[in-house]
Amino acid sequence: MEKKVPYSEFGYKVFYKIRPALKKLLKINVVGLENIPLTGGCILAANHRSHLDPPVLNIISPRPIIFLAKKELFEVxxxxxxxxKAGAIPVKRDNRDLSTIKKAISLLKEGYVIGIFPEGTRARPGEFRKPQPGVGYLIEKAKVPVIPILVEGTDKILPVKSKFPKLFKYNIDVIIGKPINFEGISSYEHVAEKVMHEIKKLKEVKRDG
Incomplete structure (x- = not known):
């Protein structure tokens, strides 16, 4: 029996056909795309400032991303x-929602890509929030490559409380780092902090570029 994928295959086929047009429309620039593994389970960990972040990451990713998303968003x-349809996994307010973590780990073991926003919610423009310790718990248990990603510009196109995007005025920069080494880190909190630290460091890559 053929394994059923956790998202709409038809939806992704349509999405992948229009991705080039969406990338041009949103003026997305990408650095480090080669750092996303083409096979095997992995976690993409990005900063979060806009509801536009998940679709932008799926636009540039060579593989479908299954995001952990706040349960409330499923009611919108x-x-x-x-x-x-995109296969997103609902997350409760509880940092250590064990059912969500078990599902995410199961998908990672099956070779899927899981997308997370360590801050848990959107930060103010140009800022970063403190990471949620539950993120460290998931990473520690999953034991798969974690790829840090910096996304900038989405908060200008679709700010918090804005209903319609401000197209054509701004660029979106996506900087993808190399897998993070967690060797020697002793607690979930420190794992989460390490992830955010590596995401912030990618600002230097953007500046140098």
Whole structure:
């Protein structure tokens, strides 16, 4: 019996056909795409400033990304339907939602890509929030490559509380780092902090570029 994928295959086929147009429309620049593994389970960990972040990451990723998303988003008309079709996993407010973590780990073992936002919610423009310790718990248990990603510009195109994107005015920069080494880190909190530290460091890559 053929294994059923956790997202709409038809939806992703359509999405992949229009990705080049979406990338041009949103003026997305990408650095470090080669750092995303083409096979095997891995976690993509990015900063979060806009509801535009998940689709932008799926636009540039060579593989479908299954995001962990706040449970409340699944109740939003249209958006809730879209993220369900994309295979998103609902996350409760509890940092250590064990059922969510078990599902994410199971998908990682099956070779899928899981996308997370360590801050847990959107940060203010140009800022970073403190990472959630539950992120460290997931990473520690999953034991797969974790790829740090910096996304900048999405908060200008679709700011918090904005209903419509401000297209054509701004660029979006996506900087993808190399897998993080967690050797010697002793606690979930420190693992989460390490992830955010590596994401912030990618600002230097952008500046040098």
């Amino acid at each position: 008309p249209i958006l809730g339907w879209i993220i369900k």
